[in-house]
Amino acid sequence: MIIDLERFIREERPYWEELEKTLGRIESDVAYRFDLATARRLHYLYERTSTGLSRLSTFASEPELHRYLETLVARAYGEIHEVRGKSHRFAPLRWAYRTFPRTFRRNVMAFWLTVGITLAGSALGGAAVSFDVQAKDILMPFPHLQIDPRERVAEEEKEQSDKEDERQGTKVVGTSFYFTHNTQVAITTLGLGAIWGLGTIIILFMNGVMIGAVTLDYFNAGETTFLVGWLLPHGAIEIPAILIAGQGGLLLGKALIGWDSRLSIKARLRAVTPDLLTLIAGVAIMLAWAGFIEASLSQYHEPVIPYWLKIGFGTVELVLLALFLTLSGRKRGLDEEA
Amino acid sequence: MKRRERVNSLSIRTPEGIVFSMMLAGPVTRFLAYIIDVAVQVIVLMIVSYIAGLLGVFTSVLGPTFYEWVYALVMIASFAVPILYAMVLEWLWRGQTVGKRLLRLRVVDENGLRLQFTQVAIRNLLRVVDSLPALYVVGGIACVVSQKGQRLGDFAANTVVIRTPKIAEPNLDHVLSSKYNSLRDYPHIEARLRQRVSPEEAAIALQAVLRRDELDPEARIKVFEEIAAHFKTLAIFPEQATFGTADEQFVRNVVDVLFRKRETTAAAKPDKAGVGTPL
Incomplete structure (x- = not known):
């Protein structure tokens, strides 16, 4: 349960922004390849944001923030849980x-x-x-x-x-x-x-x-x-x-x-x-x-x-x-x- | 046998146990997006034909073979543009064409995974079946009948079309004054109220405040009385916080607590998916 919502947002905001930036980089390049450090960091950010979404889900007062986090989690989920072969450069x-x-x-x-x-x-x-x-x-x-x-x-x-x-x-x-x-x-x-x-x-x-x-x-x-x-x-x-x-x-x-x-x-x-x-x-x-x-x-x-x-x-x-x-x-x- | 009903949103539960949902697009919106896309294709082909017409001027210099080449290219463009238009744009713009972008629609993988080129290609190749016998009758029927609003191409490619509306915050400044809100003096009870109110309850309170002038005076008193009574059961504020406050004012204070932006938060900025971040 989140008691101080403002503090929660203030603390989590940098992580959400970092996740958004990382996703933007991945999505803009069809043939993007992860290095190990990026993959680990992305996974960490995804889990942290998911936890934030979960904690926020009881708050009716933040529909917009909820929707924003849902979008972030959805985008990160697509990248992290994708097990099919990623597009290679076409030969x-x-x-x-x-x-x-x-x-x-x-x-x-x-x-x-x-x-x-x-x-x-x-x-x-x-x-x-x-x-x-x-x-x-x-x-x-x-x-x-x-x-x-x-x-x-x-x-x-x-x-x-x-x-x-x-x-x-x-x-x-x-x-x-x-x-x-x-x-x-x-x-x-x-x-x-x-x-x-x-x-x-x-x-x-x-x-x-x-x-x-x-x-x-x-x-x-x-x-x-x-x-x-x-x-x-x-x-x-x-x-x-x-x-x-x-x-x-x-x-x-x-x-x-x-x-x-x-x-x-x-x-x-x-x-x-x-x-x-x-x-x-x-x-x-x-x-x-x-x-x-x-x-x-x-x-x-x-x-x-x-x-x-x-x-x-x-x-x-x-x-x-x-x-x-x-x-x-x-x-x-x-x-x-x- | 239980009938599978059509749903308006696609919920996905991640292995971590987090649930997120995406709003599905209806057949009418999709058809409108298609009309826009057809218009764009027609414009592209008109431009190609116009350029071909201009190049025809050089026929007398370069010979009739030159014009044959130009004519052949126009023929290939007329064939390729309708097929490749959606395929290329949906791949480059991650599930969007011009029409979908304008109407805030997006093609996504049915399981929330990354959209693959094979999916984009198959869903567009199967347009040939969906468009039978004319005007997307087969695709339209499939879309209406399907639980997730999928045409045959979507079904084969495991894709759905979702809505990505721009989330607009209600403008509360004109309905909520900047007067002193006694509930704000008790942040811990305020936090409890936020936590206990469901989205539906919050929406009812907000709509009541936004539409209060549309109500008859008697109905207005009754509606706010009932809503206030309900919210008072969710979080019990000390008497000093509610003493002398009318029911309508109490509900306005609740809405203020639930929806009003905090001074520390920055202005919203649009993200890639068209959803504004409220930070």
């Missing part, structure tokens, strides 16, 4: 070559699930177009996909042999467009995992339906080479990127459902958020590359660029991506530990 190369591929591998089952969902969608899309040609109008939202594949190929090849490069200069705009559009789709795919993964599953399935429908349409028309030459250079990166975003969405859904875990929902979400962020950041980088390739290579056909070259390029990309995701940052035992 982009280390992140790209170690953190991202390891995160991918650690959650690879979710990735295979996205592959399965997309393949199931593709099978349905392919079957729908095989049995009902009218289904194209519904399954393919883009006008250039709805025309007969033979007509489109003949038209595009003729255009490119007759004219100068009309797309000259639009590559940058095209890259920006494809990047922004696809990244939006990727974020939505991941974000819809917040409804227990269902939104992610629906997007992946519908994406699969569209891919399956287009593939079978061009295959039936005998234009497989054109299709592969058109899709593979950017699709080799773009499609896995969307699948990885889906991987993130399924991880989010799993954390919300709490399958096979004894942790609380809060703990599960805390555990999964760094992985989600790593995956979506990796996806954004992949989509920037895919957007550039789509604008500068995929839209060019024979006779400007031979199909074998485009298919070869796409295949190399796919192999390199697979090698990167499976081998980069791998050290015996480290993946499991991480």
Whole structure:
């Protein structure tokens, strides 16, 4: 119990001010590192202020002082009781070559699930177009996909042999467009995992339906080479990127459902958020590359660029991506530990 | 099954047994902050477009490719600004954007711990779900239904939005005169009174004094009679201290004891969280 409140305030005031100053210093630098002396002093000040708050809590007459001490204690509490890793200076190369591929591998089952969902969608899309040609109008939202594949190929090849490069200069705009559009789709795919993964599953399935429908349409028309030459250079990166975003969405859904875990929902979400962020950041980088390739290579056909070259390029990309995701940052035992 | 009710404040008990609380922000205030943030983003994008328009003048000199680059940058800015705006500001300003700062809101960790970048990023990435189908309908419903007023992004990131109001002291000088207060002659009983009065009781006495002119004369006498009687049971002052003092004057003296600034205390100064220190 405090008998002489004025004296109490007078004596404690320097400690409160010191705590406020220390907190201000820590909060102004995101990467602040404590030395032992500072940590000890901070802990002492925190405990002293907490005691002051506790002693003052019976005093109705000091709501403002009470609130001030509550704020101080809350701020100090956040710093002292934080046991999660503090933000390090971001190391982009280390992140790209170690953190991202390891995160991918650690959650690879979710990735295979996205592959399965997309393949199931593709099978349905392919079957729908095989049995009902009218289904194209519904399954393919883009006008250039709805025309007969033979007509489109003949038209595009003729255009490119007759004219100068009309797309000259639009590559940058095209890259920006494809990047922004696809990244939006990727974020939505991941974000819809917040409804227990269902939104992610629906997007992946519908994406699969569209891919399956287009593939079978061009295959039936005998234009497989054109299709592969058109899709593979950017699709080799773009499609896995969307699948990885889906991987993130399924991880989010799993954390919300709490399958096979004894942790609380809060703990599960805390555990999964760094992985989600790593995956979506990796996806954004992949989509920037895919957007550039789509604008500068995929839209060019024979006779400007031979199909074998485009298919070869796409295949190399796919192999390199697979090698990167499976081998980069791998050290015996480290993946499991991480 | 017991229904979990919505709460207005978030109380945290530290391992040391200290309890502190933070006031939670409501969906309406948060939506207003969002409107301000959207306005800021629109202004930023208008500035970017204006600069792009000015740069277009150089197209004739630098060629059409130059303008393609400018156009592409505008396109990327239109995409990136809405996504990165809140993410960057909340990280740099410790849970605040322009709108939140103006309306004195702050994003904090649900357990009172330090806000991490992953939390800031996830809560902002999941805006895409909260904003479905339009105007934050999903987020708004989640916010109203949730016990702690969390939208889906907050829920996934383990964050809450709190209010950090500037605490204004009641201006007592115009209601409390600088007359002699007989209760001040007994500092030990004065201290006992301060210790025994609950915040609610103190608030009732303060409101009665502040709003005394709004009461009818009869009601005024009755209200102050009841309040004075109650306070007299909490700390018993000697007869000399209360002799000849009307009930209203007694309550004013009590309020003076409870709320009046001491001469030794310095002027309040704002701290980082917008809460004034009364020292």
